[in-house]
Amino acid sequence: MLLLQQAASVACYGGLMVISSLPPTLSPQPLSWRKKTPKIKMKSGQCIMRRALIISELELKPPPYSLNSLEPHLSRETLELHWGSHHRAHVARLNSLIAGTDLDGMGLDDIVIATYNKGSPRAPFVHAAEVWNHDFFWQSIKPNGGGQPSGKLMELIERDFGSFSRMLKEFENAALTQFGSGWVWLAYKANKLDVGNAVNPCPSEKDNKLIVLKSPNAVNPFVWDYSPLLCIDVWEHAYYLDYENRRDEYVAVFLEKLVSWEVVSHRLDIAIKRAADRAREDEKDS
Structure with a gap:
């Protein structure tokens, strides 16, 4: 099966929550899938993560070349x-x-x-x-x-x-x-x-x-x-x-x-x- 994996690290700095996402790793087969990340609620001096539904949605993947690069065969x-x-x-x-x-x-x-x-x-x-x-x-x-x-x-x-x-x-x-x-x-x-x-x-x-x-x-x-x-x-x-x-x-x-x-x-x-x-x-x- 095709898998889309994404990792994220969470850290707090003086009350500020920072989320850093690693780039997704795609399998050789085609897959256009992305998950929305949970919303974050921040208060001064503390970190609070509000639990939210993870909604999966498809995204349009571009071809792996520019749209004019197949010319003159495909315009x-x-x-x-x-x-x-x-x-x-x-x-x-x-x-x-x-x-x-x-x-x-x-x-x-x-x-x-x-x-x-x-x-x-x-x-x-x-x-x-x-x-x-x-x-x-x-x-x-x-x-x-x-x-x-x-x-x-x-x-x-x-x-x-x-x-x-x-x-x-x-x-x-x-x-x-x-x-x-x-x-x-x-x-x-x-x-x-x-x-x-x-x-x-x-x-x-x-x-x-x-x-x-x-x-x-x-x-x-x-x-x-x-x-x-x-x-x-x-x-x-x-x-x-x-x-x-x-x-x-x-x-x-x-x-x-x-x-x-x-x-x-x-x-x-x-x-x-x-x-x-x-x-x-x-x-x-x-």
Whole structure:
């Protein structure tokens, strides 16, 4: 699970309470979560901390690069619309839907799983999943991206698809045949367990292998207990200003010029470790 940890130290100096917060440490996966700190009531010569409710709220995380740094492949105008308006609206709407509910205070991962509700999504799901998906998408690309992966990632691509070029063709075909809005993913499938959700895609595929799959609207492989490694947003708002209805050109540029294979490789390392840890736990329980 994704964790956001924050430490704080409290000290009194002549009746003045000072709180110093250490910067949060984020896991490699996307998470946009912050807790409001308790209010402080101070009186002369003493320190009094008034107990207050801790309210959890999502915040909009910026992409890990400037909004014009993906040009000419994705324009500043596209990112201002996509991140600055569309992504922002999902964060705001999710905050309003979870405030005061059983979801308030939960991590983003847990909100996505809980609101997916075994394939019968609750109202906040589309917004929670879209926040998760967009955070993941922004981290999947970078200025001067593209090229080819190396190491373990390339080894598994060649094992599971036959070649890097065949994987790209399968990914591109999935992106072009996703009807309407949705996402396309490269994921690590490593679940032999019944995760209690709707029927998983690719049920006949072997475990512990790479797969390409597409999902409608806000759905992502995370809800099927797969480990997403790479995604492309094929909603029209992701590319229409730059490519109009030429989704094929957008997908080709994404794969050739934007993908951060270093990030994908890092995510694979995490996924493999996660699968190995679970296997050891299963052996202990059996």
